[in-house]
């Protein structure tokens with residue numbers, strides 16, 4: 260069976276590809292809007308293609324027979340399905356009609372991603388980046404131009420080739436015209452790893468130097484760092500973050516602050532009832548007030564996140 264979603268993804272992703280310059284840093288905000296939108300639309304189709312490969316019904320929100328059968332089994336479906344008559348006084352009737360009306364609603368970006376990541380390791384591993392792409396697309400749809408953050412668009416476009424290559428590898432499909440060099444994927448991981456280890460080493464040394472300071476100066480500096488850490492946790496409104504928590508600083512082992520954004524919400528059963536919990540979170544900034552270690556670039560944070568969860 261032809262995967263129509265992959266075909267659509269291919270069209271949309273190639274439109275994105277055509278509009279991305281070799282030097283992303285030289286692109287203006289106006290120039291970035293088109294490729295970001297096609298990137299997001301293409302990814303949504305790609306997720307649906309992944310789900311579709313497993314079971315076509317999974318691409319629909321509601322798999323009510325009456326609505327789904329004529330769409331999915333068009334060839335065989337010949338006579339309309341009639342619902343059994345219901346009691347006029349039955350109050351559940353309205354509810355059922357309401358449910359039917361949304362039976363053929365297709366999945367949103369977030370819902371498609373949540374389902375796709377059950378079947379695709381690339382989606383699972385890169386969910387933070389992918390939810391970030393969704394948030395940026397939403398920003399373009401809902402915010403005025405002056406509120407769009409140029410750097411965020413640049414960062415996400417910088418992930419384009421890498422992500423698509425990963426999917427091409429996983430799905431044995433070709434989506435864009437660019438061809439990865441055999442080492443391109445591992446080289447990128449290695450470059451990031453080296454860059455972050457260099458940063459860690461630099462701040463480890465800075466921290467060691469502070470240990471040589473005279474006692475009073477050390478005390479003052481520690482006190483200031485503790486206060487700053489506390490304040491930052493209370494006032495986490497930075498880079499569009501939804502919250503902050505502390506982790507062990509990879510450089511100096513003190514408490515560093517991590518800011519995160521929530522990427523969509525899901526209902527989860529907690530043993531007593533359903534509660535709304537974040538579907539996934541993505542990091543927006545990691546900063547240590549003790550040694551000054553700081554990473555804020557999307558790809559660095561994503562790398563760090565993956566590294567942390569794989570340990």
Ligand SMILES: [Zn+2]
Pocket residue numbers: 462508509510511512513515547548549550551552
């Ligand atoms: Zn530190």
